[in-house]
Amino acid sequence: MTHTALRALLGVALLAPSFVLVPTAADAKLSTAEVRMAKTVDAEYERSVALLQKLVDQNSGTMNFAGVDLVGRMMRAELEPLGFTVEWKPQTAANRAGHLIATKKGRAGAKKLLLIGHLDTVFEKDSPFQKFTRKGEEAEGPGAGDDKGGMVVMLAALRAMQAAGTLKDAEVEIMLSGDEEDAGDPIEVARADLIAAGKRADVALDFEGLSIEDGKDMGSIARRSSNSWTITTTGKTGHSSLIFSSEYGDGAINEMTRILAAFRKELPEPNLTFNTGIIAGGSSAALDADAVRATAAGKGNIIPQTAVARGDFRTLSPEQTDRVRAKMQAIVAAHAPGTDAKISFDPGSYPAMAPTPGNKALLDALNAVNKDMGLEPMAALDPLKRGAGDISFVASDVDGLVGLGTSSRGDHAPGETVDLDSIRRQAKRAAILMTRLSAAK
Known part of the structure; x- marks a missing residue:
């Protein structure tokens, strides 16, 4: 009705x-x-x-x-x-x-x-x-x-x-x-x-x-709704002395940091909350099958090749959900030099x-x-x-x-x-x- x-x-x-x-x-x-x-x-x-x-x-x-x-x-x-x-x-x-x-x-x-x-x-x-x-x-x-x-x-x-x-x-x-x-x-x-x-x-x-x-x-x-997201960032690995160079770029962890900092600055609006619940990065990084645990390996003198983060956001209407999702996608797409990033949203959202x-x-x-x-x-x-x-x-x-x-x-x-x-x-x-x-x- x-x-x-x-x-x-x-x-x-x-x-x-x-x-x-x-x-x-x-x-x-x-x-x-x-x-x-x-x-x-x-x-x-x-x-x-x-x-x-x-x-x-x-x-x-x-x-x-x-x-x-x-x-x-x-x-x-x-x-x-x-x-x-x-x-x-x-x-x-x-x-x-x-x-x-x-x-x-x-x-x-x-x-x-x-x-x-x-x-x-x-x-x-x-x-x-x-x-x-x-x-x-x-x-x-x-x-x-x-x-x-x-x-x-x-x-x-x-x-x-x-x-x-x-x-x-x-x-x-x-x-x-x-x-x-x-x-x-x-x-x-x-x-x-x-x-x-x-x-x-x-x-x-x-x-x-x-x-x-x-x-x-x-x-x-x-x-409010409950919507889960996962972000994976990638960069070119190499010796840490070469990070931020035109050849090697910012690395996967810095790209992830850029994205999450932009979320904090650009997403806030009434009735919205968003959270990063788990994050990992390094030469390798991955979430387990249930996406509740992460593994990572890396060293201080190696540019990180991969980072992964998972969280949620909550909205008060379908229109707000669509608007926030579009903002997140635009932020993720504005890659730092030498990096790539992808965001996915779980189909099982409330x-x-x-x-x-x-x-x-x-x-x-x-x-x-x-x-x-x-x-x-x-x-x-x-x-x-x-x-x-x-x-x-x-x-x-x-x-x-x-x-x-x-x-x-x-x-x-x-x-x-x-x-x-x-x-x-x-x-x-x-x-x-x-x-x-x-x-x-």
Whole structure:
């Protein structure tokens, strides 16, 4: 669905008092069904925490295919009793475990909700950080926040809707990828099912973690792209006393230095970051097959023949991505004397999720829920403060909202800690929001 179409779905007067889903009286309260949803989330809180512990204690590092499959089975066991048809889609062609796709029909004409999460974590089987440890209303564990906490919020919201009688009318598709933390290759294969689901959907809701800033919950309506690049420079090798001569030129390392210095000077613009993550140079230099390690050989009295560097850049729109890529290519092409250089861009980049009016409309709808729950409104998070994610693959087809999962800190590192109490408010928000969106004409 286009952004314009979503605004029509939500009502062109979304911010006006007449918006159908937003009570207008100053003392607006939750409906009877919404109160029931909130009570159900509270009543099932310990059940949700117990499920989170079960999910966390099963390792599902991206490359632990058996572990990812087992977490998928656990989620299937929760979703089927809610009326979902669940399918496991193997991803052998992308060298990954697979994805879990669950669908449920709703009333005729109901808006299609796409719920996004992921089964895998960054913690592989050899990580020393493996178990869930509860400490009052917090818990440590691999993936406790990212994204097993998010999946628990999703399930708690759906169970609350079922208890209140609103789930039966909702048209829902759930996409739980098995490789969000390390996408399979080729990415066109690894994300084909997600992209197809986005084209079917009217709204996309991403259950990755809730962002908090200065103690306040934030709404996320944008995510930047993630684009990887590799530069290889070459020069004419010889005795170091001949460097910079007309015959031998600047050498490969100086050419690489010129390029990276020009990036720093010429690329900066709003919402862009760029980084060089690994570099090597000398008489010989090369990256390994995974491009995470480098080898090099050389001596101080030899002009370096080869240098290689790899990094990324992140943008807020496809147009910005194209513009930055063209600038980088032009900088690389302006070779220093006696050198050559080439830049390549990985085909498996994550696209940007731009902050569209439709995404803002969804945040406004969520803030209407917050108002009726007695919670503070959520401002839009600066996209510089959030990384890339799966929802970006559907952002060109459907408007979306990010951050419906749990609040956590220290994600992707030993000691990752989830705020268990955030399950309550996030599941209530999600259940009420999904119910209201499903009821919209």
